[in-house]
Amino acid sequence: MKGPTGGNRTGRKLGQKIRKRGKIKASSRRWLERHINDPYVQRAQLEGYRSRAAFKLLEIDQKHGILSGARRIVDLGSAPGGWSQIAARVTGSTDAAPKVAAIDFLEMDPVPGVAFLQMDFLDDAAPSALIEACGGAPDLVLSDMAAPTTGHRRTDHLRTMHLCEVAAYFAVDVLNTGGHFLAKTFQGGTEAALLTMLKRSFTSVIHVKPPASRAESVEMYLLAKGFKGKPADDA
Template sequence: MARDHYYNKAKQEGYRSRAAYKLKQLDRLEDVIDRGDTVVDLGAAPGGWLEVAAEEVGPEGQVIGVDFQRIDDFADHDNVETLRGDMTEDKTRKRVVDAADGTVDAVISDMAPNMSGEYSLDQARSLHLARQAFETALELLEAGGDFVVKVFEGPDVDDFRADVEEEFQYVRATSPDASRDESSEVYFIGKGRLTAPVRPGDELEVEITDVGSEGDGIASVEGYRLFVPGAEDGETVAVRVEDVKPRFGFAQRVDRE
């Protein structure tokens, strides 16, 4: 059974929980954590995800773990800081922001409710925790940052995914091999936090203030660069936004349609 395999593997390799292999598999799938990153781990106890994240960011990176339960100190990882608190409270979020010094590259959450045994209730609580993690990610992540969150499958999960897709370049849903066979958990991986003031489909009037190396006009919308083919420096043009990346986007002229 996968359960026995990963439980035994964690014991042999010195991880605090079998969940460590879930994060390893998620990271391998979508490259969520890079060397030197600052990572915030929500619901971090007992610390399996913290150990994996600390290994991935290396000594030049930083990992901040938050949980309502106490997390034992790490003798082998100087780059891990733990905070005890409730992420639904503003004071805990402020402590995380202060610890991260304002720059966060990835927010990861393996939070789960205390199980009641009634699936509909547990699923609703799981979704509530996932939304709390999502709100925290929106507050903390830099442009281009990544987000991983667990949720139990059930009502309103599709709506939650749609909300995440609004804020990230793309979202992938997956169930790691390390999840228990009987588990209904699914992980959403949001890649590329979008902090742009525009979204695909928006129509607006912009002033072209520069020309890029490929000959496209460049406009600035609240400091965000928008590339507009067929536009020249000094023009004011009506455009429709076609694609939005974390740090720049593309638009097409609509004043010629």
């Protein structure tokens, strides 16, 4: 998928500046300017996605084909719901028989077809609640979880890496054979032991950086495809 270019059917001009000087902190001003001038943000509005993050998943899928064939999907760290919208569409999930379970400790406006749990994924009760919510074992576990920022970069990285690791162990515990796992990580951040575990459990394990992930960000995604299934003594 090509990234959105300067095209601008929202009627908003790219390259806009925030005028109210003095009232907004410089860092907030920079964030706002980048946000309103971001073609992915504008495209998300046009196409009805709740987040620009939706395009990261769509771009990864276009290159690596992880969505088609997924009968049930778990979406970890789902708010505001862009990935959940895509997951509901590809599974044909409905509120009467949800095939997508999503979790976030923040609130999320309802997404049709998505069973949403407002809780911490690190809560012991989360894994079984998720599987119950989507009606059985998933074929795809997605994690876009990022720990809330503390301002201390190293701490933030370690916390997000911990979320990635817990998500990975959850995935190998619950996935159907042949299923896939996609999780947010950081450049150079994935622990060797975690990679070894994933390489043992999946046919292929790679790091990907979709065009929608900002070039200046150290964000990457860990993609493990083709779950080999649980060892016989584990099943």
